[in-house]
Amino acid sequence: MNEVRRRGPIASLFVWLWDAMNFTRRLVFNIVFFSLAFLLIVLLFSGGGLRPLESRTTLVIAPEGRLVEQFSSDTASRALAHALGDDRDEEIQLRDLLRALDAARTDKRIERVFLRVDRLQPSGYASMREVAAALARLRASGKPVVAFGESFVQEQYLLAAQADEVYLDPMGGLVLEGLDRYRQYYREGLQEKLGVDVHLFKVGEFKSAAEPYVLDAASPQAKEADLFWMNDVWQRYLSDVAKARKLSPKDLAAGIDTMPEGIAAARGDLARYALQQKLVDGLKTQEDVDDLLIQRGVADADAEGGFRQVSLDTYLRHIDPGLPSTDPRPQVAVVVAAGEISGGEQPPGSIGGVSTAALLREARDDENVKALVLRVDSPGGEVFASEQIRREIVALKEAGKPVVVSMGDLAASGGYWISMNADRIYADPSTITGSIGIFGLIPTLPRALDKIGVHTDGVGTTRFAGAFDITRPLDPAVGDVIQSVIDKGYRDFTGRVAQARKQSVEEIDAIARGRVWTGAQAKERGLVDDFGGLQTAIDDAAKRAKLGKPDAYRVRYIEREVTPFERFFASMVESRAGAAWLRESSFAQGVARTMVARSLPNVDADLKLLDAAMQRRPGAPVKALAYCFCRL
Incomplete structure (x- = not known):
């Protein structure tokens, strides 16, 4: 044998x-x-990077999708949807639009702005007025603004009216009609048709958020309160448009009252009617406007429209710093609280009691953050989650960091709860706020189950064991317990507001009761300190922290960081090669086939609220809600 x-x-x-x-x-x-x-x-996939921005360039502001405070999806998902041509969920951040307009004002490379907002889905009048103010500043700087639309709704027209020239397609239309607020009411359908009994517990005769579940029509108090704040917003809208177009609000209002006669005189031609009302300067097609911009600007055969231009997205890439900054300057942090307030961790575009509180805690623990601005655009939601966020605001102030609130379109109910302890509250006169009130909903289903032959029976060790089971009738004594909890929630709300706003509980109760106010009306009643947009709030926060001139500090948004992969993937699918591959691939076709249509937004929101109310917090007989259905 051989040895190894x-x-x-x-x-x-x-x-x-x-x-x-x-x-x-x-x-x-x-x-x-x-x-x-x-x-x-x-x-x-990078497309060769950014081309240098040449002089005499026209900045094309043509946003498509919803105007939002914060994206509700991640960078990669947005880039993928855009590459696939799915624009149903497209979003434009308000801060991006404002940043581009303010940068263009002093950018010598930008000669003029071409504004096309007829594909923008507005969110509310406060944010639209903030954009309108930025357009007015741009126009006042000497940069010409030309607006065009195939048709305009009145929210879009508020922006178009700020232009030096407004053109409408000859086949388009523009009709100012006023504000409305109509909702669906479900009492008959739920109680009589389906057998679902909805029990409402609330404080405040004006707290109307849950009325649709127990009534067949709006209460007189709801109509009174709604018309009061809506008229204030509408009169301000007429004033803003009249000022921009050098008309009188009275003439605009008269044009609406005599609209049938005016349109008949124009032989049903809505574009001609808008021209006669002096709402637009001329009737032109897109091609006509392109020719106009070629004549006034620089011809570019390779560019869409034939004139030298830069899109909003590309311009933002030119003015953005790019990679996260290592800037050592002190910071004014901005935390966005946008959407409904719910418990736990919530994704961007909504507010989580845990996740939003964590962002505020990050600002408190960061030594570089010297002051904070909380940007609020919320109808409210869960009381406990709102309180978690409010406590972090108090903790920031106790840590010696000033907190300033900037209210967007809506900061009502729970949205006001998280705002009230700030050192100063800014709002637009057309912001919707207030709605200081609490309610709870409990649906019970025994009659509905009876209809299909299903019955609930059993035993419990005490009188109240199983008393909150929605498949059983609601015991009146349990109703008394729930109402006591709601009463306590209202006392907490008004008591905290009174302490934060340095007023008596009686004074706050008189303007609370669930009533909704505009920013202007809220300021008159001491719920808001002053008027101003996000930049005003940032300037105030920096001043309170004694940070000096604007170049002595930087503004940092505290939110989920974009990962390197998301950044790379977005760059890939935004390129021409990546977008072409995705559109042609079976993957893209498969995604497109699986997309479903949205349900009616009002009904969807109503049902979501009812579902949320059914999910009680542990240890509580009812989930107390501070919510307001007050967005136009």
Whole structure:
């Protein structure tokens, strides 16, 4: 039998060295190979990077989708949807639009702005007035603004009216009609048709958020309160449009009252009617306006429309710093609280009692953050989640960091709860706020189950064991318990507002009771300190922290960071090659086939609220809600 010959120590050393060299060679080769492959992919999909921005460029502001305070999806998902041509959920951040307009005002490369807002889905009048003010500043700087639309709704027209020239397609239309607020009411359908009994517990005769579940029509108190704040918003709208168009609010209002006669005189031509009302300066097609911009600007055969231009998205990339900054300057942090307030962790575009509180805590723990602005655009939601966020605001102030609230379109009910303890509250005169009130809903289903032959029975060890089971009738004594909880919630709300706003509980109760106010009406009643937009709030916060001039500090939004992969993936699918591949691939076609249509937004919101009310918090007989259905 042959014996296996063992290597000597010197031979083993050389073998080990050879293996190590081979491993190192392969490792280095693989690193170089994959680095080059990655670089090749980046170059392939980057589209060659940004082209330099030339002089005499027209900035094209043509946003499509909803105007929002904060994106509700991540960077990669937005880029993918855009590449697939799915614009149903497209969003434009208000801060991005404002930043571009303010930068263009002093950017010598931008000669004029072409404004097309007829595909923008407005969120509310406060944010639209903030954009309108930015357009007015741009126009006042001497930069011409030309607006065009195939048709305008009145919210879009508020922005178009700020332009030096407003053009409408000859086949388009523009009709100012006023504000309305109509909702669906479900009492008959729920109680009589389905057998679902909805029990409402509330404080405040004006707290109308849950009325649709127990009434067949709006209560007189709801109509009174709604008409009061809506008239204030509408009169301000007429004044804003009249000022921009050099008309009188009285003439605009008269034009609405005599609209049938005016349209008949124009032989049903809505575009001609808008021209006769002096709402637009002329009737032109898109091609006509392109020719106008070619004549006034610089011709560019390779550009869409034939004139030298830069889109909003591309311009933002030109003015953005790019990678996260290591700027050592002190910071004014901005935390966005947009959407409904719910418990726990919630994604961007909504407010979570845990997740939003964590963002505020991050600002408190960061030594570089010297002051905070809370940007609020919320109808409210869960009371406990709202209180979690309010406590973090108090903790920030106790840590010596000033807190300023900037109210957007809506900061009502729970949205006011999280705002009230700020050092100063700013709102637009057309912001919707107030609605200081609490309610709870409990639906019970025994009659509904009876209809299909299902019955509930059993035993409990005490009188109240199983008393909150929605498949059983609601015991009146349990109703008394729930109402006591709601009463306590209202006392907490008004008591905290009174302490924060340095008024008596009686004074707050007189303007609370669930009543909704505009920003102007709220300021008259001491619920808001002053008028101003987000920049005004940032300036105030910096001043309170004694940070000096604007160039002595920087503004930082505290939100979920974009990962390197999301940044790369977005860059890839936004390129021409990436977008073309996705559109042609079976993957894209499969995604498109699986998309479903949205349900009616009002009904969807109502049912979501009812569902949320059914999910009680542990240890509580009812989930107390501070919510307001007061967005136009």
